[in-house]
Amino acid sequence: MKLYELTFSQIRAGLSAGEFSSRELTESVLDRIERVEPALSAFVTVRGRGEILAEAERADASRASGGNPGALCGVPVAVKDNISTRGLATTCGSRMLESYVPPYDATAVARLRGAGAVIVGKTNMDEFAMGSSNENSAFGATRNPWDTGRVPGGSSGGSAAAVAAGEVPLALGSDTGGSVRQPAGFCGVVGVKPTYGRVSRYGLVAFASSLDQIGTVSRDVAGAAALLEAIAGEDPRDSTTAAEPVPSLLADTGTDLTGVAVGVPDEYFADGLDGSVAEKVSDAVETIRSLGAKVLTISIPHLRFGVAAYYLVADAEASANLARYDGVRYGHRSDHAEDLESLYRMSRSEGFGAEVKRRIMLGTYALSAGYYDQYYLKAQRVRTLLARDFERAFESVDAVVAPTSPTTAFALGERVHDPVSMYLSDVYTVPVNLAGIPALSVPCGLSASGLPVGLQIMVDKFREPVMFRVAQAYERAAGVDSSLPEL
Amino acid sequence: MPGALPVLNEAVVDSATAVALALNASVSKRAGFARKNYFYPDLPKGYQITQHAEPLARDGYLDVEFEGHVKRVGIRQVHIEEDAGKSVHAEHGGEGGSLIDVNRCGVPLVEIVTRPDLRDIDEADAFLNELRRILVSLGVATGEMHEGSLRFDTNISVRPQGATEMGTQTEIKNLNSFRAVRKALAYEADRQSRVLRDGGKVVHETLLWDESSERAVPMRSKEGASDYRYFPEPDLVDFEIDGRRIERVRESMPELPGASRRRLVEVYAIPEYDAFVLTAEPATLRLYESTVGALLERLGPDAPATAAKTVSNWVMVILRGHLNERRITLAELSARAASHDPTGGKDGASALASRLADVIALRLRGEVSEPAARRLFDAAMECAEPVDGLVEKLDLRVVSDEDALRSLVRDVLAGHPEEVARYHAGTTKLVRFFVGQVLGRTGGKADPELATRVLLEELRSGGTT
Amino acid sequence: MAVERGDVEHVAMLAMLAFTEEELVAFTTEMNGILALFEELEGVDTDGVEPAFRVLRRRNVFRGDEPGEMLPPDEALANAPDRHEDAFRVPAVLPND
Numbered sequence A: 001m002k003l004y005e006l007t008f009s010q011i012r013a014g015l016s017a018g019e020f021s022s023r024e025l026t027e028s029v030l031d032r033i034e035r036v037e038p039a040l041s042a043f044v045t046v047r048g049r050g051e052i053l054a055e056a057e058r059a060d061a062s063r064a065s066g067g068n069p070g071a072l073c074g075v076p077v078a079v080k081d082n083i084s085t086r087g088l089a090t091t092c093g094s095r096m097l098e099s100y101v102p103p104y105d106a107t108a109v110a111r112l113r114g115a116g117a118v119i120v121g122k123t124n125m126d127e128f129a130m131g132s133s134n135e136n137s138a139f140g141a142t143r144n145p146w147d148t149g150r151v152p153g154g155s156s157g158g159s160a161a162a163v164a165a166g167e168v169p170l171a172l173g174s175d176t177g178g179s180v181r182q183p184a185g186f187c188g189v190v191g192v193k194p195t196y197g198r199v200s201r202y203g204l205v206a207f208a209s210s211l212d213q214i215g216t217v218s219r220d221v222a223g224a225a226a227l228l229e230a231i232a233g234e235d236p237r238d239s240t241t242a243a244e245p246v247p248s249l250l251a252d253t254g255t256d257l258t259g260v261a262v263g264v265p266d267e268y269f270a271d272g273l274d275g276s277v278a279e280k281v282s283d284a285v286e287t288i289r290s291l292g293a294k295v296l297t298i299s300i301p302h303l304r305f306g307v308a309a310y311y312l313v314a315d316a317e318a319s320a321n322l323a324r325y326d327g328v329r330y331g332h333r334s335d336h337a338e339d340l341e342s343l344y345r346m347s348r349s350e351g352f353g354a355e356v357k358r359r360i361m362l363g364t365y366a367l368s369a370g371y372y373d374q375y376y377l378k379a380q381r382v383r384t385l386l387a388r389d390f391e392r393a394f395e396s397v398d399a400v401v402a403p404t405s406p407t408t409a410f411a412l413g414e415r416v417h418d419p420v421s422m423y424l425s426d427v428y429t430v431p432v433n434l435a436g437i438p439a440l441s442v443p444c445g446l447s448a449s450g451l452p453v454g455l456q457i458m459v460d461k462f463r464e465p466v467m468f469r470v471a472q473a474y475e476r477a478a479g480v481d482s483s484l485p486e487l
Numbered sequence B: 001m002p003g004a005l006p007v008l009n010e011a012v013v014d015s016a017t018a019v020a021l022a023l024n025a026s027v028s029k030r031a032g033f034a035r036k037n038y039f040y041p042d043l044p045k046g047y048q049i050t051q052h053a054e055p056l057a058r059d060g061y062l063d064v065e066f067e068g069h070v071k072r073v074g075i076r077q078v079h080i081e082e083d084a085g086k087s088v089h090a091e092h093g094g095e096g097g098s099l100i101d102v103n104r105c106g107v108p109l110v111e112i113v114t115r116p117d118l119r120d121i122d123e124a125d126a127f128l129n130e131l132r133r134i135l136v137s138l139g140v141a142t143g144e145m146h147e148g149s150l151r152f153d154t155n156i157s158v159r160p161q162g163a164t165e166m167g168t169q170t171e172i173k174n175l176n177s178f179r180a181v182r183k184a185l186a187y188e189a190d191r192q193s194r195v196l197r198d199g200g201k202v203v204h205e206t207l208l209w210d211e212s213s214e215r216a217v218p219m220r221s222k223e224g225a226s227d228y229r230y231f232p233e234p235d236l237v238d239f240e241i242d243g244r245r246i247e248r249v250r251e252s253m254p255e256l257p258g259a260s261r262r263r264l265v266e267v268y269a270i271p272e273y274d275a276f277v278l279t280a281e282p283a284t285l286r287l288y289e290s291t292v293g294a295l296l297e298r299l300g301p302d303a304p305a306t307a308a309k310t311v312s313n314w315v316m317v318i319l320r321g322h323l324n325e326r327r328i329t330l331a332e333l334s335a336r337a338a339s340h341d342p343t344g345g346k347d348g349a350s351a352l353a354s355r356l357a358d359v360i361a362l363r364l365r366g367e368v369s370e371p372a373a374r375r376l377f378d379a380a381m382e383c384a385e386p387v388d389g390l391v392e393k394l395d396l397r398v399v400s401d402e403d404a405l406r407s408l409v410r411d412v413l414a415g416h417p418e419e420v421a422r423y424h425a426g427t428t429k430l431v432r433f434f435v436g437q438v439l440g441r442t443g444g445k446a447d448p449e450l451a452t453r454v455l456l457e458e459l460r461s462g463g464t465t
Numbered sequence C: 001m002a003v004e005r006g007d008v009e010h011v012a013m014l015a016m017l018a019f020t021e022e023e024l025v026a027f028t029t030e031m032n033g034i035l036a037l038f039e040e041l042e043g044v045d046t047d048g049v050e051p052a053f054r055v056l057r058r059r060n061v062f063r064g065d066e067p068g069e070m071l072p073p074d075e076a077l078a079n080a081p082d083r084h085e086d087a088f089r090v091p092a093v094l095p096n097d
């Protein structure tokens, strides 16, 4: 077995036992990146080999000097390209920020560094996190490692593809409407969207501020828990972080789920759900039942309104969040402007791609005079109803399980020109963001056509430990083949 | 920068609450922020974080004394928002363009919105001055408009005489002095009147005051561009202003200028004008009251009824003159006084008050003449020596030895026989000339009253011997 | 309710975006399709339901009145497309500058 094939748990064990060094691990990972990256385009930027290896060596030295090494000491990590890294380009997958280099680290990145992680580079994404396929990147679409003719999902498609292909064991993504979970499901890796406010958004380039959360991508549940523990917690620079202390996320509880009540919502198994996805998810539910969990049928009545409510809220917030890209302080400035107003219009029109412009237009429209009540306010009221659906569900169950997406990874080009069908592929993930609850996607096997299927586990706010417990019990019991795709 | 987030500064919540209480507005229990969306180069995020649906306070008023009556100006709301940057509209080495300085961006400020209750420029001016005094006394602004610590945006509309409906208003921004406010209001009232007289319509728009050309220039031209698409700011949480915060703020609030004025007139029996001047700055008021206190202590039961008025004259005229001549501020002079304080324990204001009271006490006891007192004060500001010692050192004590003075008077009269003859012929105003001569010979130390009395006695006794 | 080309132009004006003639026509059609999806919400009864602008119940998050760390001007301005000393340069704000 090559070092790049190891999961986080195996890496942690191997590093602390001294079976291999961070330098050896990192070299293996960098070789892997060199070999598979041309086929995948999972990264926008990979840092210089020398720089990265020097950091790995420092981690080895600090481990050797004894004491208490950080939880991620010497572990290679990739960071989605909308999370600010000091001195390292942060493009958001956009022409607009092609040459933008942040002068500061996001809080999550600062904490990663503090935990000893070795940041290898920045992963590809749908422009400004707007997309579900990674086809909206200005730097070319990322490919799904399981089938390079298919999309990896999005918008954290680069992080999911990189982890799935063994380019890194851990990566950060961001999840506004499923952008970590959906690509994790499509690529057969674990993706976590924490409770809103669990992880600081300081330094995360804003798409939709009331929905955005930084999340984790890993091969195993233990990796997700370690990565999330490292970055979570209150941040005085983000007023919307939660004051709740971060608990230990993963107790070693084996595979026993006795006493855990799991709800399966009818609405997630209705029309539009792919047969092979339904089959894998149903098998997973049976496995969970067999581990001692009580399985109940529940209802999330407003599920089908989630997509409309989500896109209205997200686009409205985005229309303001993306107003700062005007060619004045950073980012693309048009060479063709004659006056101030044309500088704005030209810079924005040249710098943004089609989907970003589409969403700015929709969000601007939804907030504009005469339409605010009909669209924006209505969507925020429906959001309340969806949040209540979950509150009611969590009165009787500890976790809600459902498919992560209605289908497996679709073909490149299949939906990119049909925004409505693209938006509808987010139907199972957006309610979580609207309600602010945490959710995790764990692989539950391959479909008949050999593509990964994701099982989504949702819990009430700040109950991540239950989510990790169910996920890890399932992961162990199901014995899902964790070998890497052929590339 | 992309990814940066706002956090609310607690001090601005207290400042805004104090302003709201001073303006008799009702403070909301819960307040929140919104984004106001528009593009302008001094607005780096493309939106301003402000309060829209949930301002900190609403529905207040301010009573302004204006031309002998009290004018009540309605306050629509008091809210918190973030400041924008500064555009420097200047040519640079012929390269053209505007320069944007974003240093001030995101700094919180308190905005006060009035109702359309002001009818002319003088009323507006009186209101703004009174508002400035309040803000300065609360310590929420230094009041220095050129520093941008206090800024006004004005909205103005005109209507034909007799019309009951208000006309369309325009807003003028970039007003950096009271003078600019007056000029801009006059300019815009005139422009709007001409538009209406020519049968045109006033367009609702925002104008920028251009100080150099004294013109208001439209800021945003496109119609409909003022659709600000407000929505709740998702990056900030709501805040609550509970009774405890309101009480804490209320207790820390100083007396407001209006109340100070009424109190000064009542307690010290000084004219309203004096009270108005003395309450213009909190530091002046503090100095005045400390000086009166220190003076009464020194004079004890012998204090004349006019002592407080004498101090008022000193503060308004003599002290002001001292500052102007030296081009220093009251704060600088206070600091100097404190550095000279032998006990070293006094703060600037009380050190200055103590020196000032020493001088005025000598003057009121008749120990120094008026000009000598002024010289004494100037000298007392330059050194640490006790005022009593200074009087001797500078030989400023009044010449009250009547015999010595009488011989001086005789000398003067003897030296000016022609004038004495003219005096006796009826040119009585020559008394002033003689007194001047006498005082001059004492170096200003003689008590002018005593000198006059002795002079008249000598003239009357026909001292032409 | 259908959106017309003029509406799209107005929104583009507010959003500071420029579209070509063809883009405007295509976008008008596309926007109507997406708005039809949004209009499904009209069927949801939301009488008496408060809007959920934020999902966390936290209140009163403040910072103290002290200056934080400051970026040195050269770092703050490093990404500027056009810089003059410590300021960003743009085409004239006032028409006659």
Ligand SMILES: [Mg+2]
Pocket: B050, B081, B111
């Ligand atoms: Mg304002």
Ligand SMILES: [Zn+2]
Pocket: B092, B093, B095, C084
């Ligand atoms: Zn220049």
